Amino acid sequence: MDFLTFVQLLDSTVRLATPLLLACLAGLFSERAGIFDIGLEGKMLAAAFFSAAIAALSGSVWLGLLAGIASSMVFSLLHGVASITFRGNQLISGVAINFLAAGLTVLIAQDWFSQGGRTPSLMGGARFEPITLPFAESLGAIPIFGPIYRELISGHSILVYVAFAMVPLTWWILFRTRFGLRLRAVGENPAAVDTAGVSVVGLRYAAVIICGVLCGLAGAYLSTALQAGFVKDMSAGRGFIALAALIFAKWRPWYALYATLLFGLFGALETRPDVIEALFGIRVQGALLGALPYVMTVIILAGFVGKAIPPRAGGEPYVKER
């Protein structure tokens, strides 16, 4: 395998890791506040559809992005109302959101576009185009650094850069701000937050809304940057892989980056079986690589690689005790 192939492999790793990273950070905000969210998948799917649909109709990818975020937030708030206000079961609410999104997107797509549950292909301003960073071409001639800069760092859509910038930002918010302290506290012991005179409900809604925004970005990335348009079930389990990555990352932002990059690499290898064959001399089924994130998550959960302790109040509706 030559160096350029290797860089290209990493490049597609970054592309595939981006939606996972955004969804993983979305889940991180929600779960750190004590709201388990298995509806990441559904929210991504809804956002993927609405951003592609509005982009197709308006011709503006930015309007599409806003629509995607808005739709994801609607589902987030639905989850919030069910699990925070009405103290319902968070898993059931999440499952419902996944089913709702899977059905609604195809139904509305068929109604609006009559193309068998997909949106028209997006072109021009209706898509996020790759951004070529300055001097990509001129620096490209430098050995090692050149190809890395040109192929790997430059040439991604804006959402990729946003996703990677979100990692230090999330870390900073969680561990260096008042909001972050309270958010983490409410996921560990909401009673402590409540008796300190801070609203548990308010904090949890804030977390759920942030989760909605990030899922919206992830979904929009799928249909307007990674692909050019929406197709049925295009989130393809990425929401669940993001959840697996969240556990793998032990609910920490930097670990989330590493976990999603690793899972992105598996995704990239899935499409390039020749690379593995060249490296190890064995042919591996692509589907096997696709299953690896889940296998690794099970191994993590079984406690083989350190301990993954979820936020202690996770999944529990807060009821003030008498």
Added chain:
Amino acid sequence: MVEQAPAIELKGISKAFGPVQANKNISIRVMPGTIHGIIGENGAGKSTLMSILYGFYKADAGEIFISGKKTEIPDSQAAIAAGIGMVFQHFKLVENFTVLENIILGAEDGGLLTPSLAKARKTLLELEHEYGLNVDPDAVIEELGVGMQQRVEILKALYRQADILILDEPTGVLTPAEADQLFRILDRLRQEGKTIILITHKLREIMEATDTVSVMRRGEMTATVKTSDTSPAELAELMVGRKVLLRVDKTPAQPGDVVLDIKGLRVVDDKGVERIKGIDLQVRAGEIVGIAGVAGNGQSELLEVLGGYAEATGEIRVNGQPLDLSGRYADGRSRRARGIAHVPEDRQREGLIMDFSAWENTAFGYHRDPGYQSGVLLNNAAIRADTEAKMGRFDVRPPNPALAAKNFSGGNQQKIVLAREIERNPDLLLVGQPTRGVDIGAIEFIHQQIVALRDKGKAVLLVSVELEEILALADRVAVMFDGHIMGERLSAETDEKELGLLMAGVSA
């Protein structure tokens, strides 16, 4: 001299939950710089009253005055602003945060943490200096002992500049030595001019620590008196509404043959930690042996092994015959067949199924009783009738076998469990925390039943974290610390001080 305004004055506070009147027209004045005790049975309305003061509930009627000024307290934020701090019975700390993070939570200065933490660190040093409350600001809460955690709660309140400190059952989780330390801290706070409200059901603490005391009964304030003008007996009578025997009335034990004989018992829990490290213990017919100790020193594991739901190594004989400890033939059923009855420590988790009715709960463990059968089916009518009879004999209120266990008060739940176990006339009764969360009236009754079983020549093994209860009830006391038995004493020949030292691991 102008009369000082009371730190807190409540006028005519009433609060109802549905048909239950939790607080009825309560008025109280607490003078600044005093420790004011509020004593009452469980369900007397103490916690409701304090929750109103801390903004958890809104009173249906009545007024609150803080330092003579009428104050509305719609939420905890308002309570904090009014200078009220609360130390809850169950600490409200974030376990994996540091002390400093817990202290600033909700009282940060500005949106960024670094300056808030720096300021809190400085303030903490000042508080430490002023009140002698030293604690490592960078320690993580879950690594601190309960006494320290409580100190963090107090510091939290002081950091918010509380002038009035409410402590709800603060000594429930402390060793006697830790409790003494707490009272020294409270005394210091009082000297510095803070006002303290101490909620407890322990008469001894009221007598030792408070300046004035208010007694609550069934939602009403029955009396407020100067502590120096009253006596434990008078307070107990005010709490219950009738004369109460504070001492258990019992004759000296007549120990007979050895019923329970434990030799070299070791228990390793599922995390691989050795919880019982080789203990020897005997219990004879006709005696009550009490196991004293701070919770978590192996007492629970001992009961679990004897009750048949934990594995152990070593030897246990009951009436001379060995018990299976491997876990293979050890279960509640085979233990019962050997004449062992068990009243578990946590009645709501191990003793009862809270959503099931009293008669179903009475059948548990004894559902194979021939008297309960009707062919292959259970004879529900017979079980119900039997339950009703037992409820009558144990004065369970209301005596309705169809009522779900959760709808009984703590004391009555305990009586249901006790009736189920004692009425089987076991050779050995295991009792864990028989009166935890049980009101005084019921405590008296439960103690009488246990003594009555002893007087029938049965062996009783009592585990309790209440030293007073152990001393009152047991004929012999064994103190457990860190999986060892630190020593055995005859109750008549020891006192709380000596046992307290043993509980803290100091061998005499």
